[in-house]
Amino acid sequence: MPPPIADYTTWTERVRETLDRYAEPLSRAVSARLVQPKIGQTVEDLADKAAATQTNAPVIDRRIRELPEGPQTLLRLVGLSRQPIWNVGQLITLSAAAGHADGFAPLQSLLEAGLIFPTQTPGNAPITDFTAWFGGAGMLAASVFVHPAVAARSREIGTGEDRKKARAAPTPTAGGDGLDWPLRLAAVWQRTRQLPVKMTQAKLLFKRDLTRLQADDLLAAPLIDVPEKVADPGVLAFEWAAAAGMFRPIEMEYHADAVLGSWPAGLWALLTHLFAAFFQVETWDPLKGYAPSDTALSPTATAALILFDQMALTPGKGKTAADLAAPLWDRHPSFPSALSREAAKTQGAGWVEALLLTVAVPLRVVEVQAGEPRTFRLSDFGRYLFCGEPEPQPPAAFPQTLMVQPNAEVLVYRQGLTPPLIAELSRFAAWKQIGPACTLELNAEETYHGLESGLTLAGIKQTLDRHAMRPVPNNVADLLRRWADKRERITVYPTATLVEFTTPADLDLALSRGLVAIKLTDLIGLTADGREPEFKALRLIGNREYDAKPVKCxxxxxxxxxxxxxxxxxxxxxxxxxxxxxxxxxxxxxxxxxxxxxxxxxxxxxxxxxxxxxxxxxxxxxxxxxxxxxxxxxxxxxxVSSPVTETCRIVRLSSVEIADGIVQWPETCGLILDRLGPTVVMIEEENLTRLREVLAEIGVQLKDSQPT
Incomplete structure (x- = not known):
């Protein structure tokens, strides 16, 4: 996960480390575009000053204005996305969709100007030439990053006075409260905390986890105020949460972080964070849902960014989906080919409408205007993102917004939900329903999760009491206390040595001699405080490394x-x-x-x-x-189906040859029910007489076995 956007120091250090990966001539050339080199200055000193210049607004402003139109437009779009890391192939597509179909050239200009930097190098080899670096990494793998301070300056310079002065007319609009996707991301975080999500080597979802996400009714709950069904909402919620830094990848598995600590406190800060993360979602399509591809990049992120930028040209005027889709159809390199045959009939208008209704409107970036056909325009929050307007006023606060029921369910009204409250409730209560009124459940498992994440029983009760309309019922408070007491009876040993004995008597003897301190089971003892026992007093037959794979035993x-x-x-x-x-x-x-x-x-x-x-x-x-x-x-x-009993006769023949002949001869093969072995066949009772007669004709006598 990239460092926080506001953490300029970490990003500056990242720029400095990247300059170290350049070959000396390239490092000097890039640094010299940012700062005036001195005679005899070392490449290290020059790189230090170039990295520090990333936060020098006047210098960065001059360097941006010196760029040709194509690179300047591309940098502005990256800045507007608030996403500091982009795939190179996506940026080439974005540049072409913005009207600058010059291939890698605009991005190369930004790399040479020291305003964008590679995120990695093939084999960690020094970069001597940006074209060679791109060719070695490949279209799908190469990626770059921009310092957030540079991105902020590109937004300021590229916004333009026409966009800053444009204001939206106060006409009736319909939009969500901005909580639809934060609630689903919180729910999918809980799902992943219960069971990690596995990925294949190609970074695609395993079939089992894909089915689990697609069949989740909670994640598929209808959006508020937008009558539009989302394609594979569970998959989008998971990938969006992963892009937002809510999971930790461990050996091809995504594990939920202990807390939703990456969420900013305010609504607008959270929505900005999620807005930027959306541009890292790679395998979701507004019409197709989960749509991974091994050979092509998804057009969703680049098409969405171009759409928002188009709307910023006339922020006070609504546009139809067909109007917004036309430039994408004409200029976006991969947008037409990614559409289904049905969607292509309207040149992608349905795709645009689905994206805006299922993502942009719930995220409060876009408003829907009443009328037929319906039109879309940037909201006040969208104008803040794309037109340089001030951040909207925060929503009204309603601190008392929940009721704890005697059955341990928590009813929460959305008007009072805030990002901190969503994050806090998600740590110790399970989301059961998402709607105008949301429902959570207090249970033992989620309470344990909350306590393990650092909460206390007093903290959980304080959260409920502070936001409840009436006191928490006594029976629910008793439940929480009992669940917490059970966990508190568990003792955690950060380090210890476990010793397994052959018999309970051996363990008791070791306890009496002080070789182990605690008896865990009849055969296993524990040394306290990580202290090793006196091994010379024990007859050891082996030890184990529990990070290794299980051993055949x-x-x-x-x-x-x-x-x-x-x-x-x-x-x-x-x-x-x-x-x-x-x-x-x-x-x-x-x-x-x-x-x-x-x-x-x-x-x-x-x-x-x-x-x-x-x-x-x-x-x-x-x-x-x-x-x-x-x-x-x-x-x-x-x-399986029930076995069936049958009454049959077993015929044991004198040789394999005779058995082969009987099975092959048309006169007898139809009488054989099954061959049980080399010389044994099975026949039905009614066929015994006929088999005896046929065999007698060729001189083979069939005898009955003698009773014992």
Whole structure:
């Protein structure tokens, strides 16, 4: 995640580090465009001054005005987006859509002027030439960043007096309260806190997580005041939240941050933050929904930015979707080809209308004007973003906006919701409904999450009391206290050594001798404060690195149900893992610990959400083989069709050759029901006499078995 926009110092340091990755001639040339070099000045000193110049408004203003029209327009659009990091291919597309179809040239001018910088270099090799750098990184991978101070100056210079003086007429409009997407992003943050979202190597959603996001009714709740259905709202909410820095990527998984700490406090600050993050959403389309592509860049971000910039030319005048779509159809390189055949019939007017109604209007950037056809114009917040107008007045505050019900549900009226209150409630209460009145639920799991994120019981009650219209019911307060008490009984050891013993008697002896301090289970002891036990007093047979992959440490008997544990290879996590699948067997003498798979234990495992594939993966990691046939019988038996009993005769033949002949000969093959083995066939009872007669004709006598 990039550093906060307001943190100019961090961005300046980033510029300085990037200049270090330039080859010396290029570093000197770029720095010299920003500051006047002195005779004998070292490249390091020159780079220091060039990086510091990024926040020098008069110098940056002069450098921007010296640019040709194409690079200046491109820099202005980047500044208007409030998004400091852009893909190079997107910027080339953006430049062409703005009327400057010069390929990489406008961006190269900005790189050479020291106003935009590469985010990375292939193989961390020094950059000697920007064209070669772009060719090595590729259209889809190369990206650049702009210092937020430079972006702010580009907005100021590029806004123009005509836009600053233009004011919107006070005609009736319809728009949202700006909370539709913040609420959905808070909800998807909660979903990801409960279960991380996995990504493929191509950075696409796994099928399971995609289905989960698409089927989420809460995320798909209707937008307020905008009668438009969002395409794949759950996917958009997740990708938008990821772009807004609400998740931490860990080994191809997205995990929710402990708190929504990246959210600014005020509504306009939050909406500006989300507005900038939207331009990093790559795989969502207003009409198609989730629409990833391995070969092309999504036109959504660049088309949206061009749309808003067009509206800023006449901020007080409404335009139809067809009017706004026409320039995109004519000049945007990838917009026409990205449209479906149906959307192309209106030259993308439906695409534009869907984008504005599902994103721009709920974000309060655009207003919908009444009439037929409906028209769109920038709102007061949109004019602040694109026309340099002052920031709108904050919405009226209604601090008492929620009611805690005796059933532990919390009813919240949207008029009083603020970004800090949404973030605070999301930490300890589960969102259940999003609408004019939102509903949350207080439960044990979310309370534990809130306490783990740093909240206290007193803090949770204070939040509810401060914003409640009436006191929190006593039974709900008691519930919160009981949930908090359960968690407080859990002791956290930042560092410790776990020692597993062979028998409970060995553990008791170690406790009495002070080798371990605490008895966790019948076989596991814990040393306090991270202190290592006196290993010379213990007979160690192994140790474990728990960051490593699970080790094969189980052997399955021939019955497919009895599992023996290898004490040398087993780790402490095995005890918790196997307890969900099998029952422990009594320990006999010095023999290994044993467990047994049973129908009950495997049924409980599947009821708790473990699929057959997950069971197979666990058995492969611990035994080297998937779940045994006997175990699979317990899992899949209740779900398959019922077995059928039949009364048949078994015929055991004297040789394989005779069996082959009977199965092949047309006179007898129709009498055979099934072949059970090399010399054994099965026939129906009524066919026995006919088979006996046919075989007798060729001299083969079929005898009945003698009863025993």
């Amino acid at each position: 189980l052997t399955i008997a021939d019955d497919g149900l009895t599992i023996a544990v290898d004490p040398v290879q087993a780790d402490l996590l095995l005890e918790a893992e196997i307890a969900r699948l099998a029952e422990p067997l009594p320990v006999t003498g010095n023999g290994p610990r044993q467990f047994r798979l049973t129908p009950r234990t495997l049924r409980q495992a599947t009821e708790q959400g473990q699929s057959l594939d997950e069971l197979d993966r666990w058995f492969v990691s611990r035994t080297g083989n998937p779940l045994t046939p006997a175990g699979r019988l317990f899992v899949t038996g209740p779900t």
